Amino acid sequence: MSRTESRSFVPPASPDQIRNVVLVGPAGAGKSMLFERLTAAEGAQVRQGEQPPSTGMGVATVARGDLVVTLVDTPGRPDFVGEVRAGLRAADAVLFVVSAGDTVDEPTRMLWRECAAVGMPRAVAVTQLELARADYDAVVADCQRVFGDAQPLYRPILQGGSVTGVLDLLRRRVRRVDPDGGVAAPEEPTDAEAADIEERRGPVLESVIEQSEDESLLERYLEGEDVDLAMLREDLRAAVATARFFPIIPVHPPTxxxxxxxxEVIEVGFPAPPAAGIPPVSTASGSDYGDxxxxxxxxLVAEVVRTTTDPYVGRLSLVRVFAGTLRSDDRLHVSGHLSWVAGHEVAGHPGHDEDDERVGQISSPLADGTAPRDRAIAGELVLVTKIAHAETADTLSDMExxxxxxxxxxxEPQxxxxxxxxxxxxxxxLAxxxxxxxxxxxTLRMEQNPETHQLVLWTLGPAHVDDLLERLRERHHVEVEVDPVRTSLRETFVRPVDGTGRLVKQSGGHGQYAVVHVRIEPLERGAGFEFVDKVVGGAVPRQFIPSVEKGCRSQIAQGVxxxxxxVDLRVTLLDGKAHSVDSSDMAFQSAGALALREAANDSTVSLLEPVDHIAVTVADEYVGPVMADLRGRRAQVHGTEAGEEGHTVVHAEVPQHELSRxxxxxxxxxxxxxxFTREFVRYDYLPAQLATEIGSNRR
Structure with a gap:
């Protein structure tokens, strides 16, 4: 019998029966193996050894008695932080996975602070307990230093390098590993295990008691009263659910x-959707939606948290239902306005509103397949097919x-x-x-650069690039080549110079005749283009002066x-000549352009390169290396300021060419x-020694 058949799926009858949890942590911490164990059938074997790093989100729903637990596995590499952010939106609580053989890395700390800012409940799972370098006590101490009020409710039992069970510090019980892969019943500890529990139980118990609403409990405990978990269960549950207490649990997926x-922490401590809250919601026009x-x-209010394309069913959307009930064949409204959140237009994601979008098949994601459904209630995370106009981050709602x-x-892809x-x-x-x-x-931004004629994809890192190219090749059967990104430069005159444009073609019949004399002067950066008419005596007829300006503007766009x-020049028309028959609008346009070209040479024209202002937020201990690296990029460092706790913000102006990697x-x-963030500020002179290298990139 297959695992799907042995674990029939019963949908939740109420949002209170739902738990949505996202697993986060660095690559190599054993997160995917833990996800596989949590979503596997009882007694199933779990792959051991190192597994290839994931680049996408994994989702599976597990029925646990009356509860339905949906687990979201996210990639650990920083290039796929977009998948992590989507997982955070899909879930109501976060399980941080750290290895017993490592310390808590900086990206994990940053993500913890991000979750703390919005008050998401969190717990810590310590994996890879069997490693030779594993030190459970050390990683617990590191978690407490970094995360705050995190306490180990359990302790692993290690014998000969193998994990044989866990000690329950609050209940004073032990659960040993079932060699058949089942769930063993808790039992009494041995004398040595009991002594270990008593030695380590005090700080954990005191931390839990501090969360109690019973103010007399701590005093009674200090006076010697034996406090058991039954007295603290509700206080502990409330403290975990409201992100005031963070349990640490040792886990060993292979056993x-x-x-x-x-x-138990997930089911008892983590909140159900009604208690977890809902992201801000407005009407499709941006006004207040109400409670x-x-x-x-x-x-109905739901959101597409991930979109994929399946070769058999077409577009497949992972949808989080926040309110209402989503039904197959419902007709819905689809809204997508990423620009409102980003503060600027998001390339490839224009704002849109679509009415009368039909919902396809709804199903629950399982570890080994899907379970078809006819509806999904508030709080659920489900798969939906054939929502034609909905993209990732779009909202699905009632048409009324x-x-x-x-x-x-x-x-921001950089x-x-x-x-x-x-x-x-x-x-x-390819298009x-x-x-x-x-x-x-x-997280992917597409840009068609009209100046360099390149199609540029803005990504989050090299692994993101590799994954993108593989998707194009394997899923869409498109082979692409990668080129160096070219920089969009500018030209400017560096000193005043005179130029003459002369167009004389009088070889018989109607000819062309126009002569103009101009003075070209550089202006300050950002000043743009000015055209000044100083012709006297009608040397250039009045009707042709706009033609000269038009010809200059055309040449300015093409460069000289x-x-x-x-950019940044003033052209003054000083004098010229015209012919009563052969002069024309086109002739004076050509003469104006010729005057600029005639005045241009290596001594009068220089290249300009774009310069960005960047703000780098970095941990205090790495400010020195970051500033040294910036100096090697021809940066002008303008100063630093204090950032969030333990971080500094470095402000600098850096040529765009130096920011490509x-x-x-x-x-x-x-x-x-x-x-870091970046924003264009101006064009500045390109050093002569780099002009050939960068300028030659133009096609």
Missing amino acids: AAGIEELF ICADPDAP HPALVAAWLLP LPVAVRAASPGDEDK SALQRVVAEDV LAGYPL YAIDLRSVSHGSAT
């Missing part, structure tokens, strides 16, 4: 040690009550990569494939030396502790 204890809660009878859920925090079809036959396929990929991945647009290099220099 299932600690798995039942972890499930909303996880009520199956309320108007259109809603818009504020999108989750979007990481690593550009230029791509092109490997063959002319792939060009149309179509990228439209689908961008609709699925809100290296083919880059001209900065997302990768900053991660290395800061040991993953830094993020």
Whole structure:
């Protein structure tokens, strides 16, 4: 009998029976193995050894008695933080997975602070207890130093390098590993185990008592009263659910040690959707929507947290239902306005509102397949097929009550990569494939640069790039080539110079005649273009003066030396000549353009490069290396300021050419502790020694 048949799935009857939990943590911490164990059937074997790092989100729903637990596994590599953020939106509580052989890394600390800012309940699962370098006490101490009020409710039992069970410090019980893979019943500890429990129980118990609403309990405990878990159960549950207390649980997926204890924390401590709260919701037009809660009878409000394309069923959406009930064949309103959250237009994700969108098949994700459903109630996380116009982060709502859920925090892609079809036959396929990929991945930004003529994809890192190229190749059958990203330069005149444009063609019949004399002067950066008319005596007829300006503007757009647009100059028309028959609008346009070209040479024209202002937020201990790295990028460091606790913000202006790989290099220099934002500020002179290297990139 298959695992699906042996574990028939019964949907929840009420939102109170639902728990949604996201697993987060660094790559290599054993997160995916833990996810596999938590979602496996009782007694099933779990793969051991190192597993390939995940690049996407895994979702599976497990029925535990009357409760339905949906677990979301997220990638551990920083390039896929977008998947982590989506997982946080899908869930109501967070399980941080750390290895007993490592300390808590900086990206995990950053994510913990992010969860703390919004008050998400959290717990810590310590894995890889069998490693030779594993030190459970050390990693617990590190968690307490970094996370605050985190306490180990359990302790692993190790014998000969193997995990044989866990000690329950509060209940004074032990659960040993069942060699058949089942769930063993708790039992009394041995004398040595009991002594170990008593030695370590005090600090944990005191921390739990501090969360109690019974103010006399601590005093009674200090006076010697024996306090057991039954007296603290409700206080502990409330403290975990409200993110005031963070349990630490040792788990060993291969033997299932600690798995039942972890499930107990999830089921008892983590909140059901009605107690977890709902993200901000407005109407589709941006006005106040009114009160909303996880009520199956309320108007529908749901959100697409992930979109994929299945070769058999087409577009497949992972949907979190926040309020109301989602039914197959319902007709819904779809809203998507990422720009409202990002503060700017998000390339590839224009704002849209669609009415009368039909819902396809609804199903619950299981570890080994799906369970078809005819509906999903508030609080559930389900798969939905064939929602044609809904993208990741879009809102699904009742057509009579259109809603818009504020999108989750979007990481800004900072690593550009230029791509092109490997063959002319792939060009149309590439355009179509990228439209689908961008609709699925809100962390991917697509830009068609009209100056460099490159298609640039803005990504979160090299692993994100590799995953993108693999998706294009394997799923969409498009081969692409990657090119260096070219910088959009500008040209400008560096000193005043005179120029003459002369167009004389009089070889018989109607000819062309126009002569103009101009003075070209540089202006300060950002001043743009000025045209001044100082012609006297009608040397250039009045009707042709706008033609001269038009010709100058046309040449400015094309450039005069290296083919880059001209900026920041004043052109003064001083004199000229006209012919009563052969002069024309086009002739004076050509003469104006010729005057600029005639005045341009290496001594009068220089290249300008774009400069960005960047703000780097970095852990205090890495400020020095970050600033040293910036100096090597021709940066002007303007200063620092205090950031959030333990962090400094470094402000600098850096040429864009020096930032093409900065997302990768900053991660290395800061040991993953830094993020940065960038914003264009101006163009500045390109050093002569770099003009050939950078300027030659133009196609």
